[in-house]
Amino acid sequence: xxxxxxxxxxxxxxxxxxxxxxxxxxxxxxxxxxxxxxxxxxxxxxxxxxxxxxxxxxxxxxxxxxxxxxxxxxxxxxxxxxxxxxxxxxxxxxxxxxxxxxxxxxxxxxxxxxxxxxxxxxxxxxxxxxxxxxxxxxxxxxxxxxxxxxxxxxxxxxxxxxxxxxxxxxxxxxxxxxxxxxxxxxxxxxxxxxxxxxxxxxxxxxxxxxxxxxxxxxxxxxxxxxxxxxxxxxxxxxxxxxxxxxxxxxxxxxxxxxxxxxxxxxxxxxxxxxxxxxxxxxxxxxxxxxxxxxxxxxxxxxxxxxxxxxxxxxxxxxxxxxxxxxxxxxxxxxxxxxxxxxxxxxxxxxxxxxxxxxxxxxxxxxxxxxxxxxxxxxxxxxxxxxxxxxxxxxxxxxxxxxxxxxxxxxxxxxxxxxxxxxxxxxxxxxxxxxxxxxxxxxxxxxxxxxxxxxxxxxxxxxxxxxxxxxxxxxxxxxxxxxxxxxxxxxxxxxxxxxxxxxxxxxxxxxxxxxxxxxxxxxxxxxxx
Numbered sequence: 001x002x003x004x005x006x007x008x009x010x011x012x013x014x015x016x017x018x019x020x021x022x023x024x025x026x027x028x029x030x031x032x033x034x035x036x037x038x039x040x041x042x043x044x045x046x047x048x049x050x051x052x053x054x055x056x057x058x059x060x061x062x063x064x065x066x067x068x069x070x071x072x073x074x075x076x077x078x079x080x081x082x083x084x085x086x087x088x089x090x091x092x093x094x095x096x097x098x099x100x101x102x103x104x105x106x107x108x109x110x111x112x113x114x115x116x117x118x119x120x121x122x123x124x125x126x127x128x129x130x131x132x133x134x135x136x137x138x139x140x141x142x143x144x145x146x147x148x149x150x151x152x153x154x155x156x157x158x159x160x161x162x163x164x165x166x167x168x169x170x171x172x173x174x175x176x177x178x179x180x181x182x183x184x185x186x187x188x189x190x191x192x193x194x195x196x197x198x199x200x201x202x203x204x205x206x207x208x209x210x211x212x213x214x215x216x217x218x219x220x221x222x223x224x225x226x227x228x229x230x231x232x233x234x235x236x237x238x239x240x241x242x243x244x245x246x247x248x249x250x251x252x253x254x255x256x257x258x259x260x261x262x263x264x265x266x267x268x269x270x271x272x273x274x275x276x277x278x279x280x281x282x283x284x285x286x287x288x289x290x291x292x293x294x295x296x297x298x299x300x301x302x303x304x305x306x307x308x309x310x311x312x313x314x315x316x317x318x319x320x321x322x323x324x325x326x327x328x329x330x331x332x333x334x335x336x337x338x339x340x341x342x343x344x345x346x347x348x349x350x351x352x353x354x355x356x357x358x359x360x361x362x363x364x365x366x367x368x369x370x371x372x373x374x375x376x377x378x379x380x381x382x383x384x385x386x387x388x389x390x391x392x393x394x395x396x397x398x399x400x401x402x403x404x405x406x407x408x409x410x411x412x413x414x415x416x417x418x419x420x421x422x423x424x425x426x427x428x429x430x431x432x433x434x435x436x437x438x439x440x441x442x443x444x445x446x447x448x449x450x451x452x453x454x455x456x457x458x459x460x461x462x463x464x465x466x467x468x469x470x471x472x473x474x475x476x477x478x479x480x481x482x483x484x485x486x487x488x489x490x491x492x493x494x495x496x497x498x499x500x501x502x503x504x505x506x507x508x509x510x511x512x513x514x515x516x517x518x519x520x521x522x523x524x525x526x527x528x
Contacts, residue, residue, distance in 0.1 A: 005446065006033040006053055010043055011061030014068050014427050015392045016374040019311070024424065025393060029058055030067075032399045035446030040395060064407040064417065066427055068373075069391055070130025070156075070400035070444065071331035072380025074291035075230075075270045075320025078134045078146050078159075079104045079113075081120040084324040092300040093208075093238045095325075101172045104162075107142040117149040122455055124155065126436045127330045130400040130444045131156040133230060133268060133291070133320075133384060135203055138162050138172055140182040147190050150198055154449035154457040156400065158228050158384055160203030161186040165214045180217040187225050197445060199228060206232040207256050208242045219261035228266045228384070233257065233290070234279065235271030237302045254279040263288045266385050270320060271296075273303035277313065284314035289383035291318050292375065294337035296325030304345045306365045307338065307375070318383030319375040332434060335372035342367045369431045403441035404430055413437055 009032075013025040027043035031053055041049045050058050061067075080100060087099035107113040124132055134150075134157055136143035143161040150157040163179045174182070183202060190200035202222040204210040210218075222229050234240055234253045243253055250256045254275065257263050265287030272290040275283070283290065292305050310317055320326070321334050328334070342365050349362040381391030390400045406417055406426040415433035417426055430438055442450040449457055 008058040069377040072131040074318035080324035104137040113142040133158040156197040160201035164209035201228040215260035233269035234274040289316035291320040293320040293322035294341040296322035318380035399446040
């Protein structure tokens with residue numbers, strides 16, 4: 001008799017156990033038992049393996065079908081899914097005030113939150129994201145809804161309640177004590193579910209919105225419970241300049257986070273486009289990872305992230321969509337943008353040289369679809385401290401996988417396949433041209449959570465009917481324009497007293513330390 005929850009597939013499996021190399025396990029039989037891969041055998045061993053495990057059948061993939069590890073998105077703002085694809089017209093600091101904070105605040109309507117988060121998780125699963133690192137919102141209850149939604153639909157998630165106690169709108173801010181209390185409540189609620197797929201995460205939004213007292217308190221909670229930590233670091237000129245105004249005694253964002261105790265081997269920092277080499281080396285020593293978010297960097301950032309360079313310095317790097325700063329929830333799109341990002345670095349170097357010769361040095365930062373797939377699987381697993389659990393097809397790892405079908409033809413699919421194209425060419429076409437239509441089955445921990453258009457776990461532990469949920473109005477009120485005039489910190493002169501008084505003064509009112517006077521230049525603290 002077959003052991004319970006045991007099944008097998010015979011076919012081709014693509015993965016990237018080594019950076020820069022695409023490996024194909026061709027015509028193998030892969031056995032999954034209790035969610036884990038327990039055997040990978042050659043195809044000619046099918047009969048023996050079937051008998052050994054007492055299987056009634058071994059499912060054979062059709063020609064043009066392949067398995068790939070589930071995608072790992074290391075940076076998602078869950079409530080921002082509400083306005084994904086819009087709000088692309090302003091820089092980051094204004095974008096937060098104009099679009100983000102009002103949208104996130106609207107999730108206090110828990111019925112709306114329930115409906116929106118189910119759509120969010122379904123959309124990400126449909127696009128092949130089996131694991132996501134989610135930022136929630138400020139208020140406690142909507143984050144519990146997010147955790148429940150992830151649990152209900154079978155996704156794997158690292159989830160955090162956002163904390164911020166300064167430099168935000170009056171209706172979307174918390175006092176420090178309440179923020180720390182709710183952060184710990186969120187952690188204990190999530191851990192209390194005892195769901196191995198879901199882990200809590202400490203989430204100070206970023207330095208401008210978090211006082212040192214809050215950040216240090218959050219670090220203590222993370223240490224107490226062994227939690228992940230996530231935040232944003234050196235992501236654009238506006239943010240970096242704001243931090244310099246608020247904390248002139250520190251040399252960089254990395255120095256601030258180090259002082260607050262937030263750089264650990266379970267920390268993932270988003271963006272990092274303006275990190276110095278010293279910053280990168282320090283993060284690497286701490287075991288901290290960076291989530292590379294190429295699409296949102298194009299929209300809201302001011303620089304490119306050099307993946308190959310960061311990896312060469314020992315940094316762990318994953319890939320993120322950064323919804324809604326990134327306008328697509330698809331990790332396939334993120335992979336393609338990572339390749340484009342690298343080509344832009346090459347083009348920039350050539351332009352700066354003023355010549356017409358591409359040198360080997362200019363090529364150093366270029367990546368291909370193979371490296372991008374590694375970032376979306378192995379890199380993400382390393383960043384989330386899950387490298388021994390997911391990311392590749394190996395005995396002992398859990399079966400998080402996507403069944404890809406490249407046989408869709410004509411307008412029913414995103415690309416065409418021509419006579420003579422082999423499996424490798426078909427698979428490359430999928431990475432570069434494919435979409436959710438090619439993902440016919442999605443597995444998390446050995447459970448098929450989506451087949452075709454059906455989410456197989458939907459409906460379990462439901463307290464409201466699907467009809468009631470579908471009646472919810474999806475649109476939040478149109479976000480109001482910020483009351484204060486926007487100052488672009490990225491392009492102001494350093495001597496601008498007006499800009500300094502706006503951002504630093506506002507922070508000081510919320511308890512942030514004011515900068516020292518210009519007559520006594522502070523010593524910048526690296527504290528490395």
